Amino acid sequence: MYFVLYRDHANQWRWTLYAANNRKVADSGESYWNKNDALHGIGLVMSTNGTTPVHER
Numbered sequence: 001m002y003f004v005l006y007r008d009h010a011n012q013w014r015w016t017l018y019a020a021n022n023r024k025v026a027d028s029g030e031s032y033w034n035k036n037d038a039l040h041g042i043g044l045v046m047s048t049n050g051t052t053p054v055h056e057r
Contacts, residue, residue, distance in 0.1 A: 001025070003042050005035070006057040013038035015054075017045060 005015045012031035015038055019025050026045060032038040039054070046052050 001052050003046075003052060003054040004057055005038060005042070005054055015042050017052075 001017060001019055003015050003017050005013065008014050008031055010031060012033060013035050014028045014031050016024055016028070017026040028038065028041055032041065042054060043050075
């Protein structure tokens with residue numbers, strides 16, 4: 001699994017979680033003004049071991 005952190009068409013931050021087979025599992029459902037807020041959202045979803053990679057586009 002891995003996260004993709006990106007800016008949307010409104011230049012706000014969003015994230016998507018993908019499974020190992022590259023299928024979308026979850027997304028932020030909302031946009032964030034601040035990158036740190038988006039990263040916090042990822043942290044709430046991330047596995048407890050915290051090793052799920054985050055790729056920024």
